[in-house]
Amino acid sequence: MNALQRALALGFGAALIQALMLIAFAWPAANTAPRDLPLAVTGPQAGMVTEKLNQFSPGGFEVSSPADEAAARQAIKDREVYGAIVTGNGAPRVLVASGASPAVAQQLSALAQQLSGAPVSAAEDVVAADPDDPRGGAFGAMVLPLVMSGLAGGVLLSLLVPTVTGRLIGLVTFGIAGGLLSMAIIQGWMSIVPGPYLALSAVAGLVSFAVAGTIVGLATTLGQAGIGLGAVTMLLIGNPFSAATSAPEMLPQPWGTIGQLLPPGAAANLLRSVAFFDNAAAMKPLVVLLAWAALALILLGVGFLKSRGAAPAEAAATPKTDPVPA
Known part of the structure; x- marks a missing residue:
């Protein structure tokens, strides 16, 4: 391979690496969406909220139904779910954990408002991210x-x-x-x-x-x-x-x-x-x-072990020379 061919091959190789890096880093970011995201729903209207979640995002959430709000909070602290929707006594309330994922916490807050169709109270951050890095x-x-x-x-x-x-x-x-x-x-x-x-x-x-x-x-x-x-x-x-x-x-x-x-x-x-x-x-x-x-x-x-095995082989392959008589 002459210098020109080598230069062309290196140029195409670098372009291929660049394309692979773009795919690897940009494709996941462009396709970010909930996929069986663990979420707790509790309260008297839990069934209705779960049905709306399935309609709004089919396959997006893996919904569990803890007994009450206290159990939902504990599930968040145990990292069993990323957040919870608590129903009853007015509009649904949202519990999130920005310490687990600020991006998910933001999405759950926006989702609750879309589900209720009316303004809802601000989400409560059960496990907050560091105050010096609130968005993670x-x-x-x-x-x-x-x-x-x-x-x-x-x-x-x-x-x-x-x-x-x-x-x-x-x-x-x-x-x-x-x-x-x-x-x-x-x-x-x-x-x-x-x-x-x-x-x-x-x-x-x-x-x-x-x-x-x-x-x-x-x-x-x-x-x-x-x-x-x-x-x-x-x-x-x-x-x-x-x-x-x-x-x-x-x-x-x-x-x-x-x-x-x-x-x-x-x-x-x-x-x-x-x-x-x-x-x-x-x-x-x-x-x-x-x-x-x-x-x-x-x-x-x-x-x-390979290096230890190679050393005797090299020693055995080295030709021995007879001493030269004085």
Whole structure:
């Protein structure tokens, strides 16, 4: 391939990458809508409201019917539902949780007014987002730097540290230092995420280790092709389908579900549980992140065994030379 052909191939390749990135990031945002979104409806008119919900948005809501308003509030705090509509004594009242998703909270507030056909009281925020980030924009923007820094750390360790042991030491150092430093900035300086500092730092550190470790593990076993595979998985699939700014049930399926099985989506979900909901519904995203961290360690172990096996083979392939007589 001459220089002109190489230039044309690189140009078309860059255009293809650009098109894929546009699809990955713009398509989910353009198709945001409720899809089996968990919602509680209670009160004497719960049946009528549920029927209107099904007419207004078929398949949009997965409606549960708690016994009363107190049970609906508890379901919100346990992250079983994103909000509740309470009927009786006048127009329906709306309970939301902007800590779970400011975007969903806004949609539920607007939906209640459309259902009633008359002005309704302002929605009550049962679990509010941080007052310094009421719309959740900073929280959503926080996930991408965690993923990008994990990618960068994984690439640097893969290219600059030759031994598997050294890469593992670098990963552990990155996870601990990155988690503590990132939460010091997010909580201490920006003050946009409430909750226990050490627990949130542990989550951020686990995310850093899982993302960077996956890159390093794939690079150790597959070479430079592993870096590309890991980057595509985390950046082009994991990040746009993480639902960090909305909710998994607001994204096209099955991508909303798949996004929660990747580190970016699990990170956003776990951070919300720890910061706003006193660890409610934290087990599933924690298991996902631990599984990715374990996968990274397994890949590093495979790479270590390969390197150990390659060393004797290279020694055996080296020709022996007879000593030259004096």
